[in-house]
Amino acid sequence: MRRLGLVASLGAAGAGLWWLSRRANFDLEDKLVLITGGSRGLGLAMAREFARHGARLALCARDPDELRRAQEDLAAQGATVEVFTADLMRKEDAERLIADVREHLGPIDVLVNNAGRIEVGPLESATEDDFEKSMATHFWAPFWTMKTALPDIKRRQGRIVNISSIGGKVGVPHLVAYDAGKFALAGLSEGMAAELRKDGVRVLTVYPGLMRTGSPRNANFKGQHRKEYAWFAVSGAAPLITIAAERAARKIVNACICGEASLVITPVAKAAALFHEIAPNLIISALGIVNRLLPREGGVGSASRKGHESESVVTRSPATILNKRAARRLNEAG
Numbered sequence: 001m002r003r004l005g006l007v008a009s010l011g012a013a014g015a016g017l018w019w020l021s022r023r024a025n026f027d028l029e030d031k032l033v034l035i036t037g038g039s040r041g042l043g044l045a046m047a048r049e050f051a052r053h054g055a056r057l058a059l060c061a062r063d064p065d066e067l068r069r070a071q072e073d074l075a076a077q078g079a080t081v082e083v084f085t086a087d088l089m090r091k092e093d094a095e096r097l098i099a100d101v102r103e104h105l106g107p108i109d110v111l112v113n114n115a116g117r118i119e120v121g122p123l124e125s126a127t128e129d130d131f132e133k134s135m136a137t138h139f140w141a142p143f144w145t146m147k148t149a150l151p152d153i154k155r156r157q158g159r160i161v162n163i164s165s166i167g168g169k170v171g172v173p174h175l176v177a178y179d180a181g182k183f184a185l186a187g188l189s190e191g192m193a194a195e196l197r198k199d200g201v202r203v204l205t206v207y208p209g210l211m212r213t214g215s216p217r218n219a220n221f222k223g224q225h226r227k228e229y230a231w232f233a234v235s236g237a238a239p240l241i242t243i244a245a246e247r248a249a250r251k252i253v254n255a256c257i258c259g260e261a262s263l264v265i266t267p268v269a270k271a272a273a274l275f276h277e278i279a280p281n282l283i284i285s286a287l288g289i290v291n292r293l294l295p296r297e298g299g300v301g302s303a304s305r306k307g308h309e310s311e312s313v314v315t316r317s318p319a320t321i322l323n324k325r326a327a328r329r330l331n332e333a334g
Helices: 002-023 041-052 064-076 091-105 128-155 176-199 225-235 245-258 267-278 280-293 318-329
Strands: 032-036 056-061 081-085 110-113 159-163 202-208 262-265
Touching: 032 041, 032 091, 032 128, 041 056, 041 064, 041 110, 041 245, 056 064, 056 091, 064 081, 081 091, 091 128, 110 128, 128 159, 128 176, 159 176, 159 245, 176 202, 202 245, 202 267, 225 318, 245 262, 262 267, 267 280
Parallel strands: 032 056, 032 110, 056 081, 110 159, 159 202, 202 262
Antiparallel strands: none
């Protein structure tokens, strides 16, 4: 009888969790979705996926030409999309963006904080400005957009999606400024997820691992920039440890619909996050060994070069072909 009672209790609990998850499902049809950093890469892949579910789109980025190309791409697929130019590292731009979207398109149902910047290089080449820009992009910009859009999202019991990174769970060498900003975003996002449940708002924090987005060519590289670009571009294109941006976008949109609070993407990222939780000293020691294999300081020092300015024999080889294809698909190629 005890066993039967335990089985019944577990069954009831499982049914209750299933019912709650079903109740949390969110219909995207005709909902307004604002995506920052939406003109290329993962942002554009998510825009296509949200449009596939019937959402109306507002895309924000700094480059008007990239936005125009993204708008034409999405409109050709039948999406309803408007674009807005803003530099979200400035508070006034972030607040103006939300006001402009609201004025032209109506209240926001889903806010996706995806805008990001990457500085790759040894700690010796990092500057205070790198950390300030990372915090402005990855922490303050999402804070300002969430704070300004929250009245709409609360009233409509909508969704917020914050794109952090596995670098927001595990400190990756040669990405320290980026790590700092993504860790800060993770803390902000998870805290808000807990607080906003009472208002019917679901906040999803996403921790992607390596994705094939084509973005390395637009990332910033310091020190021995050609060598830094080489390891970053090759690792970001390896088929067994990376995921296509389109597949990642599907996972993110489905998690948003289902009202999930956390999503780690790729098996490698999941394993890294798990081992960091149970054996942090071991993981940090292992990353210390990895750091010894990465390029030393030197080269251009604290100056910065874009990936497309840092090509070498390695990055022109077939080892990066999948990322080059992604760059063409996702508006990263210019």
